[in-house]
């Protein structure tokens with residue numbers, strides 16, 4: 001098939017297999033150029049491993065530390081005449097690169113929130129790896145089916161207590177307008193916490209502990225975001241922020257449970273970046289566009305791969321994680337640098353449709369978004385036929 005982008009609001013319904021493979025290869029090259037991570041992880045489970053931060057975590061562990069990796073995700077395989085999802089093609093490419101480098105890689109496609117998925121993964125760890133020494137939890141999902149009750153929880157992105165109005169960027173048209181979001185109502189907060197909070201992370205870790213598949217000194221990390229005050233009503237102080245508070249609650253509980261193994265649970269606060277999850281959050285794309293401009297000018301811009309490489313190399317495995325006052329790892333440090341936030345804050349007040357190109361890196365935002373789906377990568381012939389039925393080797397029966 002010849003595959004072109006089909007964008008519907010904040011999603012792209014097509015993905016390019018060769019472009020996704022190039023995106024993965026580019027990330028591998030970034031990690032390899034930085035050399036081996038000394039004393040890095042060796043056997044790694046990544047939950048949410050096919051796109052965004054989870055994919056980059058898997059790449060950084062495999063190609064920075066020669067780690068064997070098991071990845072879990074929810075993606076759609078492609079067919080001869082129908083595109084699969086980007087995460088499917090990313091994983092196909094990752095596994096091929098891992099095999100070529102002599103690295104073990106196995107993937108599981110299905111619902112990570114379910115009990116059967118946890119059991120299947122545990123069986124694979126027992127059979128192939130024995131124990132894992134790092135568990136990365138990087139799920140982002142709009143819903144979760146409770147594994148016990150069968151109830152389906154839905155997460156929402158809403159402010160709490162009052163209506164929130166702020167600037168917003170229409171990422172299709174490049175128009176800066178205003179968005180007004182009604183506050184959470186009913187059980188919106190509880191539902192969002194049930195999906196994006198720490199409960200499922202705890203269930204995974206408890207199952208892994210019970211099965212005795214965690215190595216001495218195991219580390220586990222889940223990801224969070226804080227960001228600047230301008231986004232707090234919709235993020236930190238909104239429904240998603242409550243879920244992230246619950247992730248911190250789970251981190252403290254897991255830290256206790258891992259003590260017997262000499263292990264450690266972490267929350268890492270990461271930088272705001274264009275991913276499939278973040279492009280769905282109102283206000284955030286405008287902030288990201290302003291942020292990219294300021295950080296690129298300062299020479300401190302990073303993408304998911306640089307962030308995750310830094311997390312492993314300079315924090316989790318160098319003996320100096322530099323936790324903040326409440327124990328979180330902060331690889332959002334360069335984003336939150338006062339000189340960056342000062343520029344972004346000032347431009348936030350001034351930005352409009354006319355000066356967008358001057359103040360914000362909207363072009364960078366759009367190209368990052370397209371790259372998530374394998375479009376706009378150098379060296380790919382987008383006029384040529386491509387194999388949309390590309391298989392993920394470990395998922396081929």
Ligand code: NAD
Pocket residue numbers: 047048049050051052053054072073074075087110111112113138139140141223224225269270271272273274275276277278
């Ligand atoms: P993403 O959408 O790129 O990745 C989500 C992953 O979860 C994918 O691998 C997807 O297949 C998987 N997934 C979703 N539902 C699943 C299910 N039911 N079963 C199995 N797998 C499932 O998202 P992301 O932006 O990389 O987010 C990952 C984490 O990082 C989230 O906790 C997010 O809050 C956090 N984070 C993101 C940003 C950002 O700016 N993107 C910043 C800081 C922290």
